[in-house]
Amino acid sequence: MELIHRNLLIGIHDALQETFFQDKKYADKVIERLLKANRKWGSQDRQVVSEIFYNIIRWKKRLEYYMGEGVKPNNVYKLILAYLLWSKSHYKKFEEFDGVKTADILNKLKKGYIPTKAIEYSIPDWLAETMEKELGPKWEKEMLALNEQAPTVLRTNTLKTSPKELVADLQDEGVPAFTIHGYPDAVQLEEKKNVFLTSAFKDGLFEVQDASSQTIGQLLDPKEGMRVVDACAGAGGKTLHLAALMKNKGQIIALDIFEWKLAELKRRAKRAGAHNIEARFISDSKVIKRLHNTADRLLIDAPCSGLGVLKRNPDSKWKIDQDFIDRIKKEQEQILKDYSKIIKKGGQMIYATCSILPSENNLQVEKFLTNNPDYSLVKEEKIMPSQGYDGFYMALIKRDN
Numbered sequence: 355m356e357l358i359h360r361n362l363l364i365g366i367h368d369a370l371q372e373t374f375f376q377d378k379k380y381a382d383k384v385i386e387r388l389l390k391a392n393r394k395w396g397s398q399d400r401q402v403v404s405e406i407f408y409n410i411i412r413w414k415k416r417l418e419y420y421m422g423e424g425v426k427p428n429n430v431y432k433l434i435l436a437y438l439l440w441s442k443s444h445y446k447k448f449e450e451f452d453g454v455k456t457a458d459i460l461n462k463l464k465k466g467y468i469p470t471k472a473i474e475y476s477i478p479d480w481l482a483e484t485m486e487k488e489l490g491p492k493w494e495k496e497m498l499a500l501n502e503q504a505p506t507v508l509r510t511n512t513l514k515t516s517p518k519e520l521v522a523d524l525q526d527e528g529v530p531a532f533t534i535h536g537y538p539d540a541v542q543l544e545e546k547k548n549v550f551l552t553s554a555f556k557d558g559l560f561e562v563q564d565a566s567s568q569t570i571g572q573l574l575d576p577k578e579g580m581r582v583v584d585a586c587a588g589a590g591g592k593t594l595h596l597a598a599l600m601k602n603k604g605q606i607i608a609l610d611i612f613e614w615k616l617a618e619l620k621r622r623a624k625r626a627g628a629h630n631i632e633a634r635f636i637s638d639s640k641v642i643k644r645l646h647n648t649a650d651r652l653l654i655d656a657p658c659s660g661l662g663v664l665k666r667n668p669d670s671k672w673k674i675d676q677d678f679i680d681r682i683k684k685e686q687e688q689i690l691k692d693y694s695k696i697i698k699k700g701g702q703m704i705y706a707t708c709s710i711l712p713s714e715n716n717l718q719v720e721k722f723l724t725n726n727p728d729y730s731l732v733k734e735e736k737i738m739p740s741q742g743y744d745g746f747y748m749a750l751i752k753r754d755n
């Protein structure tokens with residue numbers, strides 16, 4: 355990795371400043387805008403910018419230790435320099451680095467001493483405590499995996515093509531990829547590429563969806579002709595998968611409390627050629643009540659801490675806190691209680707999160723099953739980040755009465 359163009363350095367600096375210090379600025383959107391605004395940057399430049407940008411977000415706390423102070427809006431260049439020194443990247447001595455005492459940083463690097471686990475894994479102190487409390491000794495292995503870069507995985511849109519054909523089409527467009535054993539619809543890129551520019555994407559042949567996330571649709575196993583409710587559909591990542599598994603037959607009702615997410619879902623459904631989805635905005639509790647006892651299958655892809663997907667969204671560890679997790683757990687409990695009534699007797703539902711904390715996952719399900727004896731657990735899967743893809747939890751639950 356080398357950083358030898360000043361305009362790339364300035365781009366990284368501005369994007370980091372925005373992500374760290376402006377409210378509600380998410381790394382994926384910030385970098386997308388930066389790259390869009392600089393169309394003349396070549397593919398290698400783009401790769402350098404996004405890799406350095408994401409790595410600095412990932413390793414912020416550890417880099418702050420090396421630089422001897424917390425990052426502030428006016429010392430982001432020092433943070434970048436600490437990263438370049440730590441990662442032994444080749445860089446030019448840009449004027450933006452003037453005045454930074456490199457010797458102090460290099461001394462700390464040479465000593466190799468790291469005072470705390472939170473600094474070692476570059477996470478807030480509260481998060482190190484929570485991870486250890488909830489996961490026990492294996493938390494470090496998971497944290498190590500969460501600091502890796504996520505591979506890019508696509509879900510083949512089987513309404514239009516097969517994984518093998520998709521691999522061939524992508525190859526023709528200069529995007530080498532391969533199928534993944536055990537994940538029937540998944541295709542993984544050999545290296546990072548902007549797949550949104552391909553004709554295969556524009557033709558709706560795939561969606562970007564992590565391999566772990568794809569197992570949720572498989573586990574719910576909706577059949578052609580069924581009535582399915584996706585209660586927390588968001589922009590429809592899993593809804594589209596359900597539509598493909600149902601071969602466009604039957605009905606999917608996609609719900610969310612944000613209308614703008616459902617608007618995006620409709621756009622994606624059109625591109626995918628998924629015709630059996632009806633998006634319904636949850637404007638009040640009546641929307642849910644009207645659906646009671648109507649669904650053969652229900653998906654509750656609940657709002658969560660997102661701690662299973664830090665490989666992909668490393669900035670979220672700096673944006674959330676324990677209060678947020680405690681609030682979201684109460685919401686999960688309420689959602690499970692209210693929405694589980696949507697399934698018919700004999701029907702099945704999945705409660706899923708992209709968290710790895712038992713308190714958001716199996717403990718929520720245990721509490722739900724204790725309070726609702728008419729429901730029983732069929733199967734549970736805990737996918738951990740150390741297994742290679744995103745961390746996810748899913749419980750398949752049956753309504754018996």
Ligand SMILES: C[S@@+](CC[C@H](N)C(=O)[O-])C[C@H]1O[C@@H](n2cnc3c(N)ncnc32)[C@H](O)[C@@H]1O
Pocket residue numbers: 585586587588589590591592593609610611612615636655656657658689
């Ligand atoms: C984990 S995300 C869903 C991701 C989506 N299923 C996908 O595959 O792309 C959780 C979603 O739940 C929605 N949500 C939050 N509270 C909700 C509620 N009370 N009822 C329904 N949806 C809710 C959020 O807006 C968010 O889109």
